[in-house]
Amino acid sequence: MGTLAQDLISAFERLTAEFSAEIASLSTEQDMRAVQARYLGKKGRATELMKALGRLPPVDRPAVGEAANRARAAIEQAVQARLGELAGADLAADLQRTLDVTLPGRGRRAGTLHPLTRVRLEIEQIFHGMGFEVRTGPWIETEWNNFDALNTPADHPARDMQDTFFVEGGFILRSHTSPVQIRTMLAGPPPVKIIAPGNVFRRDDDATHTPMFPQCEGLHVDRNVSFEDLKATLIVFVQRFFGPDTQIRLRPSFFPFTEPSAEVDASCFLCEGKQPARSTCRLCKGTGWLEIGGSGMVHPNVLKAVGYDRYDVTGFAFGMGLSRMAMLKYGVQDLRLFYENDLRFLCQFPMS
Amino acid sequence: MKISLNWLRELVELPEGTELEAVAQALTEQGLEVEGSLAKGRELAGVLVAEVLDIKPHPNANKLRIVRVRAGQRQESVVCGASNLPPPGNRVCWAPPGARLPGGHTLDAREVRGVLSPGMICSEIEMGLADQADGILILPPIAESGVEVAKYLGVVDDVLEVNVTPNRPDALSHFGIARELAAHFGTRLKPADLATVAEQASGITMDVRIDDPAACPRYTASFVAGVTVAPSPVTMRLRLQGCGIRAISNLVDVTNYVLLETGHPLHAFDFDKLAGPIVVRRARAGETMTTLDGVDRVLVAEDVVITDGSGPVALAGVMGGSTSEISPSTRNVLLEAATFEPRSIRRTSRRLGLVSEASYRFERGVDANSIPFAAQRAAALLAKLGGGSVVAGMVDRYPRPALPAKVKLRTSRLQRVTGVDYPATFARDQLSRLGITCEMEADGLCATVPTFRPDLRIEEDLIEEILRMGEYGKPAHKERIRSNAATQANPEAPADRARALLASAGLHEIVSWAFVPRSALHAVSADGAQKELADGIAVQNPISSDYEVMRTTLLPGLVDALKRNLARGVSDAWLFEVGRVVRRPAKPGQVPVERAHAAGLITGRRAEWLKPGEPVDFYDLKRVVEDLLRGFGLSDAKYRVPAGVSFLHPGVSALVTASTDAELGCLGEIHPAIARRLGIEPRVFYFELAIAPLYAATASLRAEAPPRFPSVARDVSFWSDVSLSADAQRAGFLSANEPLLRDLAVLEDFRDPKYVPAGKKGMLWTMTYRAPDRTLTDAEADSAHGRVVKALAKLHVIDIR
Numbered sequence A: 001m002g003t004l005a006q007d008l009i010s011a012f013e014r015l016t017a018e019f020s021a022e023i024a025s026l027s028t029e030q031d032m033r034a035v036q037a038r039y040l041g042k043k044g045r046a047t048e049l050m051k052a053l054g055r056l057p058p059v060d061r062p063a064v065g066e067a068a069n070r071a072r073a074a075i076e077q078a079v080q081a082r083l084g085e086l087a088g089a090d091l092a093a094d095l096q097r098t099l100d101v102t103l104p105g106r107g108r109r110a111g112t113l114h115p116l117t118r119v120r121l122e123i124e125q126i127f128h129g130m131g132f133e134v135r136t137g138p139w140i141e142t143e144w145n146n147f148d149a150l151n152t153p154a155d156h157p158a159r160d161m162q163d164t165f166f167v168e169g170g171f172i173l174r175s176h177t178s179p180v181q182i183r184t185m186l187a188g189p190p191p192v193k194i195i196a197p198g199n200v201f202r203r204d205d206d207a208t209h210t211p212m213f214p215q216c217e218g219l220h221v222d223r224n225v226s227f228e229d230l231k232a233t234l235i236v237f238v239q240r241f242f243g244p245d246t247q248i249r250l251r252p253s254f255f256p257f258t259e260p261s262a263e264v265d266a267s268c269f270l271c272e273g274k275q276p277a278r279s280t281c282r283l284c285k286g287t288g289w290l291e292i293g294g295s296g297m298v299h300p301n302v303l304k305a306v307g308y309d310r311y312d313v314t315g316f317a318f319g320m321g322l323s324r325m326a327m328l329k330y331g332v333q334d335l336r337l338f339y340e341n342d343l344r345f346l347c348q349f350p351m352s
Numbered sequence B: 001m002k003i004s005l006n007w008l009r010e011l012v013e014l015p016e017g018t019e020l021e022a023v024a025q026a027l028t029e030q031g032l033e034v035e036g037s038l039a040k041g042r043e044l045a046g047v048l049v050a051e052v053l054d055i056k057p058h059p060n061a062n063k064l065r066i067v068r069v070r071a072g073q074r075q076e077s078v079v080c081g082a083s084n085l086p087p088p089g090n091r092v093c094w095a096p097p098g099a100r101l102p103g104g105h106t107l108d109a110r111e112v113r114g115v116l117s118p119g120m121i122c123s124e125i126e127m128g129l130a131d132q133a134d135g136i137l138i139l140p141p142i143a144e145s146g147v148e149v150a151k152y153l154g155v156v157d158d159v160l161e162v163n164v165t166p167n168r169p170d171a172l173s174h175f176g177i178a179r180e181l182a183a184h185f186g187t188r189l190k191p192a193d194l195a196t197v198a199e200q201a202s203g204i205t206m207d208v209r210i211d212d213p214a215a216c217p218r219y220t221a222s223f224v225a226g227v228t229v230a231p232s233p234v235t236m237r238l239r240l241q242g243c244g245i246r247a248i249s250n251l252v253d254v255t256n257y258v259l260l261e262t263g264h265p266l267h268a269f270d271f272d273k274l275a276g277p278i279v280v281r282r283a284r285a286g287e288t289m290t291t292l293d294g295v296d297r298v299l300v301a302e303d304v305v306i307t308d309g310s311g312p313v314a315l316a317g318v319m320g321g322s323t324s325e326i327s328p329s330t331r332n333v334l335l336e337a338a339t340f341e342p343r344s345i346r347r348t349s350r351r352l353g354l355v356s357e358a359s360y361r362f363e364r365g366v367d368a369n370s371i372p373f374a375a376q377r378a379a380a381l382l383a384k385l386g387g388g389s390v391v392a393g394m395v396d397r398y399p400r401p402a403l404p405a406k407v408k409l410r411t412s413r414l415q416r417v418t419g420v421d422y423p424a425t426f427a428r429d430q431l432s433r434l435g436i437t438c439e440m441e442a443d444g445l446c447a448t449v450p451t452f453r454p455d456l457r458i459e460e461d462l463i464e465e466i467l468r469m470g471e472y473g474k475p476a477h478k479e480r481i482r483s484n485a486a487t488q489a490n491p492e493a494p495a496d497r498a499r500a501l502l503a504s505a506g507l508h509e510i511v512s513w514a515f516v517p518r519s520a521l522h523a524v525s526a527d528g529a530q531k532e533l534a535d536g537i538a539v540q541n542p543i544s545s546d547y548e549v550m551r552t553t554l555l556p557g558l559v560d561a562l563k564r565n566l567a568r569g570v571s572d573a574w575l576f577e578v579g580r581v582v583r584r585p586a587k588p589g590q591v592p593v594e595r596a597h598a599a600g601l602i603t604g605r606r607a608e609w610l611k612p613g614e615p616v617d618f619y620d621l622k623r624v625v626e627d628l629l630r631g632f633g634l635s636d637a638k639y640r641v642p643a644g645v646s647f648l649h650p651g652v653s654a655l656v657t658a659s660t661d662a663e664l665g666c667l668g669e670i671h672p673a674i675a676r677r678l679g680i681e682p683r684v685f686y687f688e689l690a691i692a693p694l695y696a697a698t699a700s701l702r703a704e705a706p707p708r709f710p711s712v713a714r715d716v717s718f719w720s721d722v723s724l725s726a727d728a729q730r731a732g733f734l735s736a737n738e739p740l741l742r743d744l745a746v747l748e749d750f751r752d753p754k755y756v757p758a759g760k761k762g763m764l765w766t767m768t769y770r771a772p773d774r775t776l777t778d779a780e781a782d783s784a785h786g787r788v789v790k791a792l793a794k795l796h797v798i799d800i801r
């Protein structure tokens, strides 16, 4: 190899070292690229050196060409290395930032759903899972739908069980959600498997009664629906609503529209019905049981009133007060809180 | 109904050791819910029956005596000031030192005018047995001395509050409850004491005629002669008081006592004041009588009356008349025991507002076949307590004898309704516990239902009776529940969607009454100017004027909730309600129209971070409404002015419509004049939308893939008239029909009077241009932007800045 070739090769090697020294103090890519152009650009130093290539004997050319390529690669590598160094330093500096994570989040908080809405949605979901559809009906009802069709004729003492509001036009405000049963059965043949949530109205206004309150009614009519099915439906419901260890107790009772009729109690989830916790339990008042609603087998007169074949089909119905369920579920002692609409109370029920 | 446990124990055998809790549980399981119980007489302890040995004057006081008493082995001399001290040999109630009296008072020995008195001799008031008394309580010589008075009188008792459902008239008495307990425990009823002191072969009597057998299926008259009116014995008075009935006199008390015991209402007439004979008939319209309470009553033809030839002497089954009332001078008694038609009693009692123990039972149904028993029991007691004698021969008119009902029960039906394969013999055995006899038949049984159970008429009635004896409590089979999917949409789902959207938007749900005061609707409708708001459907029997008319808008309830929160110091209130309003139907006579609305209001300050925010304004409200609409898939709703809504500020409000022009509702600031009338001080922004049109306008969701080529933004800034709305400007830009224009938005609406000419505003818009198939060049974007701006300038006067 000739001297010129050797000189060129070492010049390329120096080029790399000088470049590295020159960019060591630079802190932006732009500056480094400008320097790089002075080395490798069209008018750069590498190009200058390459002009001597023509003067080399052909045998030396490949070795010098290789040195030129090495220098190009080394320079690019030096840029990348320096950039990496810089990014690392930026990152390290950036990682020094801290803030007070205990300050509250920014922006308006989501609102809330009323506890009576929450509890209704939960109950709907449980019954939906058991194949019940949701049905609703009007508040303003006929006496026939609210009473007569439900085996509660005028002049029957059972009408006293509910003190009714009358509105103009000869209508009443429904005193229970049971007219929805009637409307649903009148609308089509069995099978019927529905729940009917909604507000009902009674002339009562004191610490434990409000003139308007939400109820949820259930109805299942088909060829072979029995009292055992009612029991099973109710136990599944209370166990999903209150917890898997909940038991039910049915007590004979009277509702004009069911026969047999039963009051439904759920075992107290607070004291679990066990002594000694039971005797001081505020929730069940020491009985171990919580009244949750009424139920029974649909009275044949009701089936007759809607034109069903009372010999062919049977059914069960149940009903519960949603305010009572919400009180039990959320540990609310005072029924009036649901209607005071105090934001400090309502704020405790986030959407779920 | 109040039931005395002591009394029950006299009527039925109970298993050894059966105490209050077991009785209460048994009744509750039988369907006669015990709602509570009251412990009686526990505060009276240590007061003894004491024999009076002798009485001496007090050395230092004229009105006091020193009484030597003996109680068992103890003898003491007690100072007593009573004027009715009985002669020696009688028994009094002595509270020795250590005895306890109601009110927590414990006796000790103390000096009375210089004489040491060990305790005192008590009156009924001091022992908590009565509210008033004439002197001390004197007991008959048969009372064993040394026994606790509380025990002797049966003061220690538990009174159960039993909730008897309206289908069970048979259970409206101690006897009826006892019968249920006998069935539950499998024990026997004790025979009743019907012994009469003396029966007079002849004496007073009076004939009875029933003119309307439908109104009065059975009427009996018993006669008791030679009685003297006096207070009842203390034991009877205590029982009546315990069951909530005021003691009056022996004759009246007996009828009440037998009523509570047997469930049969009875009426005692002063025989000598009756002209006779007794005729039971329907009243004549306009006929009058004075009832026991001294009120003159005008009767209608539907009422049933007892007459004596001179006119009505009692309003059958409801209340007696004053002319034949028992008085201190009564000597002879006609005792009525009868049944009347339930509906007539109910109507009369409702019309006159007279609900009595008697009418309550008659309207539920009284068993005609056990009348003789009740009448005999009452007559015997009258004679015993009044010192008279029963006249032989009860007059009994029974034109329509009640017969036991025959009810068939098919085993197949029993099994189908219950879901359990009960054999017919099981049904028979269960029913027989209730006194229902059955004949077995090929496909089931035929039950003979006693007349005291009018509620048992169909198969299902019998099924309940069979189940109620222990079967209700059997565990349920959860595996019976199969899940099957519902087929129809939940009708409440749109309202629930609105609830979720509004809560997400930061509002809190409230629930308010469906009825409001008329004045509230008057106020929000600007004194009725907006008729559909003012003219609510009236509740005809409201509890109070706060609930007199059905709400036509959700505004009053929200305002109410707002005011309550403001009053309690909560000044940032974002509230919503989703519920129904009721509007008058198009034509009278039609059913009123119920519509679900979503409404909300906001007031207070914006949620700024770490510092108080600016007061909320129309646009905070509009964001809420937009969120709600977007949740229903409406991104192109229109906001129309003027809104013309009575309760909204005319300049700061709009009607909201769907792109199809269907009206959805309104939003805006509450009209300042109306806010003042409603008593709200801060500025409040309110919206109300109807759910149904919102749901109907819901467009189905269609999504596109993100654009493949980048977009280019261009801005335009200009002056325009203040009156040229953003919507109008947008429409102007869009009128270019520029295919490359993909989006446009207002960046600024600038109105600072320091820089903006009067009547003008500075607008800054930004447009997004994009082609679906290539990257736009700057030149393409510029020319498209030029076309868009020109389109606006062609329609409106604008001054490009």
Ligand SMILES: [Zn+2]
Binding pocket: A268, A269, A270, A271, A272, A273, A278, A281, A282, A283, A284, A285, A286, A288, A289
């Ligand atoms: Zn408990």
